Amino acid sequence: xxxxxxxxxxMEDVVPAESHKWHTVERIAADTAASYGFKEIRIPTFENTxxxxxxxxxxxxxxxxxxxxxxxxxxxxxxxxxxxxGTIRAVLQNGLLNEALPQKVFYILxxxxxxxxxxxxxxxFHQFGAEMVGSASPAADAEMICMASSVIERLGLKDIELxxxxxxxxxxxxxxxxKLREFFEPNKDKLCPTCQSRLxxxxxxxxxxxxxxCKEIGKEAPLMIDYLCDECKEHFEKLxxxxxxxxxxxxxxxxxxxxxxxxxxxxxxxxxxxxxxQGTVCGGGRYDGLIEEMGGNPTPALGFAMGxxxxxxxxxxxxxxxxxxxxxxxxxxxxGDNAQNKAVALTKxxxxxxxxxxxxxxxxxxxxxxxxxxxxGAAYSMIIGDNELEAGSARLKNMTTGEECEITxxxxxxxxxxxxxxxxxxxxx
Ligand code: HAM
Numbered sequence: 198x199x200x201x202x203x204x205x206x207x208m209e210d211v212v213p214a215e216s217h218k219w220h221t222v223e224r225i226a227a228d229t230a231a232s233y234g235f236k237e238i239r240i241p242t243f244e245n246t247x248x249x250x251x252x253x254x255x256x257x258x259x260x261x262x263x264x265x266x267x268x269x270x271x272x273x274x275x276x277x278x279x280x281x282x283g284t285i286r287a288v289l290q291n292g293l294l295n296e297a298l299p300q301k302v303f304y305i306l307x308x309x310x311x312x313x314x315x316x317x318x319x320x321x322f323h324q325f326g327a328e329m330v331g332s333a334s335p336a337a338d339a340e341m342i343c344m345a346s347s348v349i350e351r352l353g354l355k356d357i358e359l360x361x362x363x364x365x366x367x368x369x370x371x372x373x374x375x376k377l378r379e380f381f382e383p384n385k386d387k388l389c390p391t392c393q394s395r396l397x398x399x400x401x402x403x404x405x406x407x408x409x410x411c412k413e414i415g416k417e418a419p420l421m422i423d424y425l426c427d428e429c430k431e432h433f434e435k436l437x438x439x440x441x442x443x444x445x446x447x448x449x450x451x452x453x454x455x456x457x458x459x460x461x462x463x464x465x466x467x468x469x470x471x472x473x474x475q476g477t478v479c480g481g482g483r484y485d486g487l488i489e490e491m492g493g494n495p496t497p498a499l500g501f502a503m504g505x506x507x508x509x510x511x512x513x514x515x516x517x518x519x520x521x522x523x524x525x526x527x528x529x530x531x532x533g534d535n536a537q538n539k540a541v542a543l544t545k546x547x548x549x550x551x552x553x554x555x556x557x558x559x560x561x562x563x564x565x566x567x568x569x570x571x572x573x574g575a576a577y578s579m580i581i582g583d584n585e586l587e588a589g590s591a592r593l594k595n596m597t598t599g600e601e602c603e604i605t606x607x608x609x610x611x612x613x614x615x616x617x618x619x620x621x622x623x624x625x626x
Pocket of ligand 1: 278279280281310312317318319320321322323324326327328456457477478479480481482499500501502503504505506507
């Protein structure tokens with residue numbers, strides 16, 4: 198029995214009483230994205246495994262340890278561990294690069310990573326992400342960072358620190374990799390087996406390993422930022438200038454390497470101390486080589502993604518405001534079959550006008566119906582019985598003040614309800 202009544206670890210339900218929190222974050226994120234000219238893209242949950250191996254990188258933790266993959270008849274499929282690879286695949290496959298550049302898209306989607314579950318780290322989690330394709334200018338980096346920062350600000354979050362770094366381009370990275378290999382070589386045998394194999398292929402990944410030993414050994418490793426070529430240096434300087442100009446505070450954190458292979462030049466993270474160890478609420482950066490790597494024409498691009506669970510956790514911790522959950526405008530109770538017919542019809546009329554209206558579907562007596570109306574927090578209630586049917590009107594009760602007034606059950610019912618509702622809303626202000 199336990200197998201069917203217990204959810205899988207690392208997965209979470211969102212119960213109805215919590216869904217308004219998700220709506221708050223999703224709406225603010227989507228509205229902010231729209232104000233920056235981003236349009237929504239929707240992509241499949243499954244992609245060919247090869248897509249993630251090629252883009253996220255075969256030596257990353259995500260690909261080596263964390264993907265949920267199934268063997269299809271001919272090839273393997275993977276539940277997306279992040280949104281960028283699938284989004285860029287969709288941008289290419291749908292010819293979006295032939296349209297006006299930059300292409301600006303955003304997404305809200307679920308991702309899957311087989312990591313050790315803990316607070317803020319799940320197997321299935323959700324991201325709001327945005328990708329801008331076609332601009333090599335540091336002004337685009339500044340715009341993406343500004344947009345992420347606007348979302349965070351509009352959610353009401355405080356004390357979220359922006360950390361930025363540059364991890365260079367393939368040109369300047371070659372020299373840096375040599376230095377890294379020299380640095381790790383004396384301790385090679387102490388590294389975890391995964392990192393030993395990373396030393397040759399992709400030594401920067403060692404700096405991102407979750408093993409404590411590898412972390413300790415890598416503490417004094419050389420930093421990419423000290424090996425940037427002139428172009429990467431200039432790009433980073435210009436970005437800092439734009440951020441300063443926009444009044445966006447940041448600190449330079451040369452230790453940010455990010456956990457995905459596609460990044461070049463700018464990388465950034467927004468971090469909070471409010472929710473414990475998993476405090477990175479947003480991560481992103483430039484990935485100028487990815488589109489070419491995926492078979493497209495060389496095209497610069499960049500983006501970021503935010504973890505919705507972590508954002509909501511932080512909002513809760515900091516006492517931020519969420520949208521008011523939707524509540525019932527009116528409950529129409531009924532006594533007897535004829536009255537029930539009328540109640541059903543009137544409820545539909547109000548629903549069609551956009552109100553949240555409810556009536557009995559349980560076959561309850563009037564007392565129990567009113568108890569239910571109270572429980573669901575209906576703003577108004579009324580009861581229809583034979584007398585009301587005959588008179589063609591009923592008493593409408595304001596459930597907060599207890600005040601009652603007459604309301605017609607005829608053609609003007611919806612108009613009359615709208616007038617009362619609006620007048621009460623104004624007098625309550
Ligand atoms: P990422 O840093 O791997 O970047 O993930 C982005 C955000 O997703 C993290 O900052 C965190 O808030 C959330 N997140 C990641 N893993 C988990 C998890 N296991 N449980 C809960 N939340 C998690 C990316 O995914 C890139 N695609 C971002 C990007 C877009 N870069 C360029 N464009």
